[in-house]
Each structure stands twice: as C-alpha cells, then as structure tokens.
Amino acid sequence: MSFIDEASIELIAGKGGNGCLSFRREKFIPKGGPDGGDGGRGGSIIFQAEKSLTTLQDFKLQTRHQAKNGSNGQGRDKHGKDAPDTFLKVPIGTQIINEETDEIICDITSYEEIFEIACGGKGGMGNARFKSSTNRAPRKTTDGEKGERLQVKLELKVLADVGLLGLPNAGKSTFISSISSAKPKIADYPFTTLKPNLGVVKNNFSSFVVADIPGLISGASSGAGLGFKFLKHLSRVKLLLHLVDISVLDENKISQDIKKIEKELELYDSKLFKTDRWIVLNKNDIDYEKSKKLKKSIESHFPKIKIYNISSISKNGIKELVNDISEWCLKK
Ligand SMILES: Nc1nc2c(ncn2[C@@H]2O[C@H](COP(=O)(O)OP(=O)(O)OP(=O)(O)O)[C@@H](O)[C@H]2O)c(=O)[nH]1
Ligand SMILES: [Mg+2]
Secondary structure (H helix, E strand, O other): OOOOOEEEEEEEOOOOOOOOOOEOOEOOEOOOOEOOOOOOOOOOEEEEEOOOOOOOHHHHHOOEEEOOOOOOOEOOOEOOOOOOOEEEEEOOOEEEEEOOOOOEEEEEOOOOOEEEEEOOOOOOOOHHHHOOOOOOOOOOOOOOOOOOEEEEEEEEOOOOOEEEEEOOOOOHHHHHHHHOOOOOOOOOOOOOOOOOEEEEEEEOOEEEEEEEOOOOOOOHHHOOOOHHHHHHHHOOOOEEEEEEEOOOOOHHHHHHHHHHHHHHHHHHOHHHHHOOEEEEEEOHHHOHHHHHHHHHHHHHHOOOOOEEEOOOOOOOOHHHHHHHHHHHHHHO
8 A cells, every 4th residue: 555645635515405495285274384494404524533544545546525415495394404424534643734725724633633624505494484474475495505615635744752764774664663563664775664654662651652754865855765755744753863874883974974864854844953853873783892982973073962872683772762762752
C-alpha cells in the first residue's frame, strides 16, 4: 500500500427536502385545511479520526463525497425524514484546508472529537405552515435549502513526540525498531524507508511516540531525494533526534555530515530548525573506545547541542537515551 499524505476532495452536503402542498381530503369534509408537511434536513458531512488508518489513500480513489438529501414533506402533515450524516474517517493528524482561501479549517488531533465541515440544507416548509386567519387555503410552500459545498485539501502530518532525522543509512529505522515494537524495513542501502513509521516507546510509567522518516540528503530542502516530502511530518514533534553514522570513525567527515543535515533543516523551515534537537552518534559497536573519543571532539564542534553515543544493534547507550527522552517529554 502506498503512503498518501495529501488529497484534494469535493464535499457536498445534502439538500433539504421540499415542503409539501396538500389539502386534507376526507369523507364528509368537502374543504379540508392545508396539511402539507415540511421537508427533512439534508445530511451533513462530518470528519472523524480513525485509529486503524495511517494514510489518506482512500481519498485518492474517491474525490467526491456527497451526503444524502432530506426527504420531501407529505400530505397529512407528515414531515420528510432527515437524511443521515456522512462520516468521513481520516487518520489522526489530518488537517483540512479550504482550497480557495488556503485557510486551515480544522486539525484532527484527537479520537474523541468530530468535526462537521459541510452542513446539510434545512428542509422547506409545507403549506400547513402558511395557514392564517386571512388565508385558510394557502398554496405556498418553500423548497429545501441546498447543502454546503466545499473544495478542501486534506494534509496528513503525523503526530509524534519525537522525530528521527539523518542521512540515509544512519540507522534511524534500526533505532526505532530497537526501542519500540515498530518493525520497519532495514537494509544497508540508502532510501530503505519510503514512508513515515511510527513507534510507541513504553518506558516505566510513561510512553512517547517516535516517527521515523526517509533519510535526507544535501539539497533535500529544495526537493532532492525523498526526505523533503516527509520533513513536514516532523513539523509538530517536540524533539528531533539527529542520528549520525559514526562507522567512518573520522571526526571531520562526521561533523560535515551533521552540518549537511543542519543546513537542510534551516533552509527548509526556520521553525523546524529551532525545534529542540539532540545528536545521536550511532553504530558505536564498530569501535567503542574510538567512539568515546569521537563524542568528545564532536561535542567541541557543537557545544550547544546534547550528544549521545549509542549502538542500535548492541543497544549500548540506548537505555540512558530513552530515559532522558521520557523525562524530557514529560516536562514539555
Ligand atoms: N554496526 C551497526 N550497524 C547498524 C547500526 N544501526 C544500523 N545499522 C546498519 O545500518 C544500515 C542502515 O540501517 P537503517 O536502519 O535501514 O538506516 P536508515 O537510517 O533507516 O536508512 P534509510 O531508511 O535508507 O534512510 C543497516 O545495514 C543496519 O543494519 C548499529 O548500531 N551498528
Ligand atoms: Mg530507514
């Protein structure tokens, strides 16, 4: 299944039913009064978050969603039935944007809330409503109102506490699979990850959600590689973990790699660049002694940033890092 995080759809709420024109006809009552009932309300369109969904794929297949119309009123003062509302299920983290104005209409961030986006039309009035002392046989009725119609863009930005960042092959997917039950594809070639993966990390009594995205390369902020398309998924995280492959064991090469990612972040979005970020030197199982020295020198290159030294394979240093993330997430 492909990962779809954008879709453009048309929403049409139901029209209200028309009011009815009718007069009572019964035996022995030659001139019965007006008894046309009102029309029912048109169905509204409502968004709701659904736990089992992770992409907007369904909205690529169906781009037009129309709610049912209300029923027309009938004689004998029978009101038309209200139409049922149409519920559209989306993954949590979906934003709904008005395509004409570009304004965010709503942001679906909880499973409890529902959001009515297009309101069904009111039913029209039957002629019974127009009876008065001066007009005992009104022939007037009104039609049901049209339902609201709207063109919207859906945009999914995954909701996570922690986002993983790094060059392809840094070990981001290995890291998420070592700390959570997420099972992403892992391989020794770049761009193994093609869509964001989420993992829930349970630590003592708290838990946090981590998002793994495809690796970034130089020029990512202007569209190179795959990572750019996915950077927006990090826009709402509280903490970025920048994973760095230290297997080259070369201080200069490693700090150049770190700067490459920093530059892309800054070019992409200054707000994302200002998000709290820790550097995580990964693959220290290759040479633990050398990795300790490397950590010291990298610290001198990046004095303002917190730096960790771990191995996602041997799990060295992972516990301390996970504890610090938990504590930090609780404070935020
Ligand atoms: N020795 C060692 N190898 C590691 C470690 N972590 C990851 N690797 C290896 O590095 C390679 C890349 O790992 P991935 O987890 O797929 O890297 P990624 O950052 O998710 O890569 P992309 O999805 O392509 O961006 C794999 O061959 C992993 O086995 C580690 O701590 N030590
Ligand atoms: Mg990966």
